[in-house]
Amino acid sequence: MADRQLLWAKTEVTYGTDPTAAAANTVLAENVSYRMTGQRVRPQPAKPGVGPVPSWVYGEHVEVSFEIPLIGNAAVGTAPKFGPILLACGFAETLVAATSATYALVANPKDGPSMTLIWRDDRRSHKVLGFRGRIGLKLSAGQRPMIVVTGKGLHSDVVDGAALAHADATFTGWQDSRPVAQGTTAFTLNGVSSLGLREFSIEQSDNVKFFDLPGQELVNLLGERMFTGKTKITTALPSVLNAETLWKAGTQITAAMTHDTVAGRIVTVNLRGQVVDPGYSRDDDQDVTDFSYELNPSSLTTDNDLSIVFT
Numbered sequence: 001m002a003d004r005q006l007l008w009a010k011t012e013v014t015y016g017t018d019p020t021a022a023a024a025n026t027v028l029a030e031n032v033s034y035r036m037t038g039q040r041v042r043p044q045p046a047k048p049g050v051g052p053v054p055s056w057v058y059g060e061h062v063e064v065s066f067e068i069p070l071i072g073n074a075a076v077g078t079a080p081k082f083g084p085i086l087l088a089c090g091f092a093e094t095l096v097a098a099t100s101a102t103y104a105l106v107a108n109p110k111d112g113p114s115m116t117l118i119w120r121d122d123r124r125s126h127k128v129l130g131f132r133g134r135i136g137l138k139l140s141a142g143q144r145p146m147i148v149v150t151g152k153g154l155h156s157d158v159v160d161g162a163a164l165a166h167a168d169a170t171f172t173g174w175q176d177s178r179p180v181a182q183g184t185t186a187f188t189l190n191g192v193s194s195l196g197l198r199e200f201s202i203e204q205s206d207n208v209k210f211f212d213l214p215g216q217e218l219v220n221l222l223g224e225r226m227f228t229g230k231t232k233i234t235t236a237l238p239s240v241l242n243a244e245t246l247w248k249a250g251t252q253i254t255a256a257m258t259h260d261t262v263a264g265r266i267v268t269v270n271l272r273g274q275v276v277d278p279g280y281s282r283d284d285d286q287d288v289t290d291f292s293y294e295l296n297p298s299s300l301t302t303d304n305d306l307s308i309v310f311t
Helices: 083-087 243-249
Strands: 005-011 030-041 056-069 091-096 100-105 115-121 124-138 146-155 185-189 197-204 208-213 216-221 227-234 252-259 267-283 286-295 306-310
Touching: 005 083, 030 115, 030 146, 056 124, 056 208, 083 091, 083 100, 115 146, 124 208, 124 216, 146 208, 146 216, 185 197, 197 267, 197 286, 227 267, 243 267, 243 286
Parallel strands: none
Antiparallel strands: 005 115, 030 056, 056 146, 091 100, 100 306, 115 124, 124 146, 124 197, 185 252, 197 227, 208 216, 227 286, 252 267, 267 286, 267 306
8 A cells, every 4th residue: 555645636627727735636546756857958069079968858747647447437327537648648528427537548538638637645745737648558467457557747846745644645436346257257259258267458659759849848649540459268168259260350359348237337348440469378377368459449440449338
């Protein structure tokens, strides 16, 4: 447990302007990482000696990553508490009252919502303005399904903060997720649901770009957005699922993982893509098949390669 740490996140009305995050904006975050970064420019003067000279830094910004349990908030048809974070990572939200909350990829995420993060680490308080990011998913057997958020924001100097107190955090509406297991989780790949799922993950290419130009300092979501992943399953008979044939033919397949069985907490991750480089090995004395995959939409005019639905 990461004690004496706390993350707040609040959607900005105006890019880079602090909306004053507070306890009500608490994020149930794990494995938070905060790092300053920038570009160094070193002069190359003609001089007698061979030693280096001091360099300059510009483009100072912040890289932040954290994980959130992937689960609904117990109220069917309402946004999960981390919904605003998904919007700042290139997703659109569709709410159907008493039915579902769906997060689908935006065709052009440029200039989507941004957030202010406040990362309080013991007595240090870090403010990150203009945060935008990308997501990954960890959905492996025996582990709690997690969203991995990685992004960038504008740098503000760290300041002294008060000692953290219970009143600084409000976790109302946040839910934790149970481990991926039989009876709790269902997994279907290319229409086959009798597969023993062992590992399942999704990562996104880095389309989070920081710009430091005269008259422009911001983070935006630009360029190609590609999702890749890895899967490991108990090996099925070739007549049931033949990963080699799917790979050679370049067949586009669909997969879905539904976790939890209680209305409001249920989450379904839907994806479509192609099998890449299948292989075989042993895991705990069972034959297993593992392969990577590349997500791609069903046509050039859609963005349905990945969606997350809460019911």
